[in-house]
Amino acid sequence: MGLSNLRKYFFLLSFLGLVAIYISGCLSGSSTGGTIGPINEKEAAWDTALGQVQSAINANPAIKWSAGQNYITQNFTPSETKILMGFIPPTSTPSTTSILNNLRPAVATLPTSFSWLNKNGINWMTSVKNQGRYGTCVAFACCGTLEASLKIAKNDPNANIDLSEWYLWYKGTPGENPDPGGWYEHYASDFLKEEGTVEETITPYSGAKLFPTFSEPPANTPNFKIKKWDWQTGDESVKAALAKGPLVGGIPVYSDFPMYTKGIYRHVWGELVGWHAIILVGYDDDQKCWVCKNSWSASWGENGYFRIAYGQEFYPYFFAYTTEESEVLNSPTVITVQPGENSIDSASTTVIMVTFDKPIVAPAKNPIKIQISTGLGSNSYELTGNFSVSSDNRTIFCSGPFFNGITSATVYVNFPTATITVTIDGVFAGLDGTSGSVNKIWSYFSKRSNFGISGKVALDTTKEALDNVPVEIKRGGISLGGTQTKGGSFRFEGLVAGNYEIALATDSTIYHPEKFGIHFNEDGSGVGDVIYIEMVKKTIDLGGGVQMALAKIPSGTFTMGCPVDEPGRWADDWLPHQVTLTKGFLMGIHEVTQAQYLKITGSNPSFFIPTQTEFSSGYPDTSQNPVETVSWLDCIRYCNALSANQGLAACYTDQGGSPKIDDGDTVTCNWTTNGYRLPTEAEWEYACRAGSTGMYYWGMTYDQAQMKQYCWYDMNTWVGSWTDPHAAKGGTQPVGTRLPNAWGLYDMSGNVWEWCNDWWEWQSARGPQTDPRGPLSGLQAKEACIRRGGGWSFFWDGCRTAGRFRGEP
Incomplete structure (x- = not known):
């Protein structure tokens, strides 16, 4: 899975073990903002804060900005503004090499003020948009910067360019829920460079109801890309870079910032709410401020913009985009092709007519090619007739002869498909110059009596295409042949109307094998599209021949805890309450x-490990036993080391923001990074239960014979003295040697304890919860963290699914 195409949140479960990986997402698009209305209950929630901010402003004559009611205060409470903070600052320091080193003017020649809102008296920026109630600011900042860059590259401030933030978010993350959002600007920039985004009208953004609605654009929809991007840092370098175009940036948002209405902002009151992506469009040395574009509608700030004083905190690296006129794909789209479907079937077809939604220039400037692909192998025939363009420059005509000498109507009638491909080379109407070339292709299908079926095999969780998956097609139970996916895609040709079955002959230990029924009508309708299969197991490589297997855990709702009359119940076990986990995840099996x-x-602290002499004397190898004698902090360090091993950002940092955790540090978990972490207590119990509701994931009550099949505990491990690590069966046992639960997880009960991310809290009555994370600090004077699952030396009651324990971190 490419990191630019797939964003994952990972967590690790381990006391003595259990790894888990958590997969989730966040996406967005574009819409305009609202207007300021009468005071409502959300605005009222800001009254106290507004008073405190205004007092702080009045107390300092140097503060030159105003706070008041605006779009944010009208539509969000103070706590709800965290939803909007979707910029994740990278944890590593980027290269300071600039793409503009040879292009930017010398520092001495920089003007004292500059803005793309008023460059030579012209506004080059596109309209202010509204990210709504989603954490999609990165998509808005990147699309808004690209929109302006394209207008600058075209040297046309009036160009109508409106790009889809929702497409960038959904395809780039990919497929993650943008509530709450969170994305790296360099990941989004990578996606714009490699894949690009489409026009807003193709994949529109709805701030009211966005996720999970997404429709794939039609085939060959134009994509808008950047040629390259790089970091910019340092005030003078950033000012110089602005001479080429706006920059993508990020700021820390404090509690006072959402109340901004005008002036030059300085932080005066409140705590950090989160990080937010913005567009840097200019600066003013006389006023000592930067000029920035926001994505909170034109009813916030200075018509959607804000000024911020020099010296205020920014994320220190900005993103400069480079585009070229030849890469501006503001292309027309084919809206009709004549003759219509199934009518290109005789020698009487003498004219092909293609109509676009925008004007194009004459063929003399933009060479036009029309080809017909037969659907028979690689046969393709170029139309060599005469071309003309309508008076409104929106329709092209091509009159025969067709097919480079192939004139037999019989041959043409028997084409399984007729695909008309229109290619226009060059630049389009309204653009000056002819440098470079733009190639856009539209395909039109005329289905005939024989059909082909194309499909794509991808994971249901991440939509990642699966390569080399065996695919077989059958009719009436009889196999018509098989193939393997290439790049996730497959195709079968030469089919007639009727019912078919497509089977994915996958390894059931990795993917669920699936069968899909497909029906072809006489007119060719009913052809299948994308097939998603469920991944149930994945393996990652740790290096040196060591691997880690992970099982898919679906999202869902369950009852956490146990009733007061459950046999063996401990006083601190949770009482039954409903918990909903909104995101599926992968967990170590x-x-x-x-x-x-x-x-x-590089170390093994385990107690149950033979010395070299003992090993050579016949003691068993314990490399596949669970690691033990590790603290909660050891597991936190392991999570970060595993993240580094896999090239991911660390989830855990100390009080100084460093991923290097020492004893005594205050540990913070960043839930939005893409590294590994421990599961929450709720995630652990949900995965352990795997849909079960009893004392154990294998049964409602205690049965010794049954428990021995699923669990290593005192009745099948306690032999000899527990202090003897080499008793016949004493101590830990090799993992995965008892039966798994319904989701393919082993040893969730017994063998060794498993640490969870949560700090300990006492049992209390609870109502329904969604994605609970536990308390943020430790247990009174003696801090403690959650342990679950019991161990090899425990009785039956200590290995119950709802059993809770604690330990010093």
Whole structure:
């Protein structure tokens, strides 16, 4: 899975073990903002804060900005503004090499003020948009910067360019829920460089109801890209870079900023709410401020913009985009093709007519080619007739002869498909110059009596295309042949009307095998599209021949805790309450082994490990036993080391923001990074239950014979003295040697304890919860963290699914 195409949130479960990976998402698009109305209850929630901000402003004559009611205060409470903070600052320092080193003017020649809102008296920026109630600011900042860059590249401030933030978000993250959002600007910039985005009208943004609605654009829809991007840092370098175009940036948002209405902002009151992506459009040395575009509608700030004083905190690296006129794909789209479907079937067809939604220039400037692909292997025939263009420059005509000498109507009638491909080379109407070329292709299908079926095999969670998956097609139970996916795609040709079955003959330990019924009507309708299959297992490589297997855990709702009359219930076990987990995730299928821990950390602290002499004397190899004698902090360090091993950002940082965790540090978990972490207590119990509701994931009550099949505990491990690590069966056992639960997880009960991310809290009555994360600090004077699952030396009651324990971190 490419990192530019796939964003993952990972977490690791381990006391003595269990790794888990968490997959989720966030996306967005574009819409305009609202107007300021009468005071409502949301605005009233800001009254106290507004008073405190105004007092702070009045107390300092140097402060030159105003606070008041605006679009944000009308539509969000103060706590709800966290939804909007979707910029994730990178954890690593970027290169300071600039793409503009040879282009930017010397520092001495920079003007004292500059803005793309008023360059030579002209506004080059596109309209202010509104990200709505989603954390999609990165998509808005990147699309808005690209829109302006394209207008600048075209040297046309009036060009109508409106790009789709929702397409960039949904395809770039990919497929993640933007509530709450969160994305890296360099990941979004990479996607704009490699894949681009489409016009807003193709994939529109709805701030009211966005996720999970998404429709793939039609085939060959024009994509708008950047040629390259790079970092900019330092005030003078950033000012110089602005001479080429606006820059993507990010700011920390404090509690006072949402109340901004005008002036030059300085932070005067409140705590950090989060990080927000913006567009830097100019500066003013006389007023000592930067000029920025926001995505909170034109009813916020200075018509959607704000000025911020020099010296205020920015994320120190800005993104400069480079585009060229030849890459401006503001192209017309084919809206009709004549003759119509199934009518290009005789020698009487003498004219092909293609109509566009925008004017194009004459063929003399933009060479036009029309080809017909037969659907028979690689046969393709170029139309060599005469071309003309209508008076409104929106329709092209091509009159025969067709097919480069192929004139037999019989041959043409028997084409399984007739695909008309229109190619226009060059620049389009309204653009000056002819440098470079733009190639856009539209395909039109005329289906005939024989059909082909194309499909794509991808994961239902991430939409990642699966390569080399065996695909077989059958009719009436009889196989008509098979193929394998290439780039996730497959195709079968030569089909007639009727019912078919497509089977994905996948390894059931990795993917669920699936069968899909497809019906072809006589007119060719009913052809299948994209097939998604459910991944149930994935393996990652840790290096040195060590791997880690992960099982898919679906999102869902369950009852956490146990009733007061459950046998063996402990006083601190949760009482039953409903918990909803909104995101599916991948979890290690068993506890972290000694081999996995050793590979990642370079050490093995386990008690149950033979010396070299003992090993050579016949003691069993324990490399596949779960690692133990590790603290909660050890597991946190392991998470970060595993993240580094896989090239991911660390989830955990100390009080100074460093991923290097020492004893005594205050540990913070960043839930939006793409690294590994421990699961929450709710996630652990949900995965352990795997849909079950009893004392154990294998049964409603205690049965010794049954429990021995699923669990290592005192009745099948306690032999000899527990202080003897080499008793016949004493101590931990190799992972995955008991039966798994319904979701393919082993040793969730017994063998070793498993640490969770949560700090301990006492049992209390609870109502329904959604994605609970537990308390943020420790247990009174003696801090403690959650442990679940019981261990090899525990009785039956200690291994219950709802059993809760605590331990010093």
